[in-house]
Every structure is written in C-alpha cells, then in structure tokens.
Amino acid sequence: MIWNQWYAVLPSTAIKSGKILAAKRMGLELAFFRNGKGNAACVEDKCSHRGAALSGGKVKGDCVMCPFHGLEFDNNGACRYVPSYGKSSVKDLSRYNVKRYIVREENSIIYLWYGDEDKVTDKLPFFHGFVDRSYVFSEVEDLWNSHYSRCIENQLDVVHVPIVHHNTIGRGNKTLINGPKVIFENGMLTTSANNEVDTGQKPKPADECVIKDTYLNFIFPNIWMNHISKKIKVIIYFAPVDEENTILYIRFYHRITGNGIADRAIAFAGKYANLIIERQDKRVVVTQKPKSSSLKGGEKLLTGDGPIIAYRRMREELKGLGNTGK
Numbered sequence: 001m002i003w004n005q006w007y008a009v010l011p012s013t014a015i016k017s018g019k020i021l022a023a024k025r026m027g028l029e030l031a032f033f034r035n036g037k038g039n040a041a042c043v044e045d046k047c048s049h050r051g052a053a054l055s056g057g058k059v060k061g062d063c064v065m066c067p068f069h070g071l072e073f074d075n076n077g078a079c080r081y082v083p084s085y086g087k088s089s090v091k092d093l094s095r096y097n098v099k100r101y102i103v104r105e106e107n108s109i110i111y112l113w114y115g116d117e118d119k120v121t122d123k124l125p126f127f128h129g130f131v132d133r134s135y136v137f138s139e140v141e142d143l144w145n146s147h148y149s150r151c152i153e154n155q156l157d158v159v160h161v162p163i164v165h166h167n168t169i170g171r172g173n174k175t176l177i178n179g180p181k182v183i184f185e186n187g188m189l190t191t192s193a194n195n196e197v198d199t200g201q202k203p204k205p206a207d208e209c210v211i212k213d214t215y216l217n218f219i220f221p222n223i224w225m226n227h228i229s230k231k232i233k234v235i236i237y238f239a240p241v242d243e244e245n246t247i248l249y250i251r252f253y254h255r256i257t258g259n260g261i262a263d264r265a266i267a268f269a270g271k272y273a274n275l276i277i278e279r280q281d282k283r284v285v286v287t288q289k290p291k292s293s294s295l296k297g298g299e300k301l302l303t304g305d306g307p308i309i310a311y312r313r314m315r316e317e318l319k320g321l322g323n324t325g326k
C-alpha cells in the first residue's frame with residue numbers, strides 16, 4: 001500500500017444509517033457507521049476495553065456501542081460513555097478511546113485516508129469533468145484473490161486484450177501491439193490500445209502512436225476509467241482488502257437516451273456486461289505470482305507493457321516520498 005493517500009474503499013450505499021458495517025481494508029479490521037447527522041465514520045473494529053468487535057454492537061445517537069459492556073465511541077473514536085461508571089461520572093474517559101480513521105464521502109464513494117492525519121489533503125481522487133449528473137450509473141462488486149496492484153495493471157494492459165478477451169472486447173485477432181502511447185500528467189495516467197492484425201508489419205513505437213477516442217485513465221492510488229465513448233464510461237475503484245485480496249467496484253456510467261428509466265435499465269445491464277469481461281481477466285490475474293507487483297520484480301516485460309511500467313514507476317516514486325506504507 002502507498003501511505004498518505006485517499007483510497008476509495010466502499011460505495012456510499014454500503015453504509016446504512018443505524019447499522020455498523022464490518023469491512024477489512026488495507027489489512028485493517030474496520031467498523032463503518034453514520035452518526036446522527038448521517039456523516040460517515042470509521043473506527044478500528046476492536047473495543048479498547050476487552051477487544052470485542054464494535055461492528056457487533058449498535059449505533060446509538062452519534063456513537064457506536066460495544067456489544068460486550070456497552071462502552072460508547074463517537075466518530076472520532078472518543079469514548080463518551082462507560083455504563084458501569086454511570087451517567088454522572090466525571091472521569092476522563094480518553095484512556096478508552098479507539099483509533100479512528102478519517103473518511104470522506106463524495107461521488108457516492110467512501111474514501112479513507114490511509115496515512116498521517118497531519119498530511120490529509122482536500123483532493124479526493126475522481127474523474128471530475130468527465131462524468132457529471134447527466135450520467136446514470138449502476139455498480140457491481142467482485143472480490144478477487146489478487147493484490148490491488150495486479151488488478152490495476154490488468155486494466156492498463158493492452159497486450160492481453162486480444163488473448164484474454166478474444167471472444168468479447170478483443171475480437172478481431174489484433175495481436176500486434178503498437179506503442180502504446182502513455183501520458184502521465186497532473187497525477188493522471190492516460191493510455192489507449194493501438195492494436196492491429198499481424199500481417200507481417202513491425203509494431204510502431206509509442207511515440208508514433210496517438211491516444212484514441214476510446215482510452216483509459218488512472219488516478220493513484222486506486223481509481224480507473226475507460227472512456228468507451230463520449231456517452232459511455234466505465235469506472236472501477238479497486239478497494240484493497242489486504243495483501244492478497246481486492247474488491248473491484250465496477251460502475252457503468254452512461255447518458256445514451258437521456259430518459260431516466262431507460263438509462264437506468266441500460267446501466268443495470270451494462271454493469272453485468274462489464275462484469276463478464278472482468279471475469280475473463282480474473283481467471284488469469286488471480287494466478288499471477290508474486291501476488292503484488294513491483295518495479296524490480298524480475299519479470300521480463302514487453303514493449304507493449306509501457307503503461308504497466310509507468311504505473312510501477314509512479315507507485316515506487318509515491319512510496320519513496322516517505323509514503324512507504326505500513
């Protein structure tokens with residue numbers, strides 16, 4: 001994991017008011033809930049008293065109440081009540097505080113700050129300017145037994161398309177890989193496939209390729225977009241569960257008809273079409289060894305792996321900026 005980053009970790013809809021959601025992210029056992037105002041909150045899913053899972057408790061006003069002895073913690077993890085000490089207790093309860101994690105909610109996504117609290121930034125990674133309220137989206141999730149770096153690399157991999165997806169999006173036997181061109185600007189990676197049928201020609205180098213109308217974007221640490229057309233986009237955020245598992249949240253965005261009911265039906269079908277494509281990838285990606293990718297992992301890369309190399313370099317650089325992870 002890269003330290004000091006906002007990770008997209010859950011869809012907003014996963015945290016229901018009045019309920020506590022247990023979820024493992026970045027190897028951390030977490031309890032998500034909404035306080036009385038509906039604001040999302042996250043604390044370590046372990047009571048400071050005697051270690052019970054807070055997610056087994058209940059939401060009470062602005063707090064979560066531990067199911068064991070009833071200690072209550074607010075959205076900052078501060079202990080607000082110890083039943084056995086009574087309501088009139090004036091004791092300082094701060095020794096019972098639990099660790100909280102900073103979360104924000106935007107774009108119908110819950111983001112978690114994985115880093116030092118004094119380094120929190122305001123910029124949540126998203127594709128602002130590419131999708132807005134004129135788009136309808138529908139989302140589906142899929143758990144992969146893979147490190148999130150492998151899942152992301154797969155989405156930037158133009159070489160696998162005619163092989164893995166030979167009967168779907170990679171139809172046409174375009175196995176010869178030109179480039180591809182890779183741009184990394186303003187924190188966003190851009191690339192597009194430029195594949196051709198092999199008729200004996202030499203592949204073109206990246207600098208002779210262009211970014212096509214259908215292209216890919218990626219923003220660190222874990223959000224990707226496929227610009228299929230002006231009206232159709234697919235966004236995936238790759239929520240790291242731990243070092244070996246990732247949940248892909250696949251969103252199909254579009255504005256094909258402009259009619260709300262029809263567009264919602266299309267989005268609903270579109271997400272499953274994308275899930276079928278992703279399942280073709282999953283079958284192979286879960287077998288990759290080692291589980292996590294790295295810049296100097298000893299793999300014998302191909303010229304067409306340019307976007308993957310760019311991703312690895314940038315990941316390494318971000319980790320090197322004191323963001324070594326935990």
Ligand code: FES
Binds near residue numbers: 047049052071
């Ligand atoms: S373990 Fe949570 S209140 Fe005792």
Ligand SMILES: [Fe+2]
Binds near residue numbers: 154160161165277281
């Ligand atoms: Fe694929």
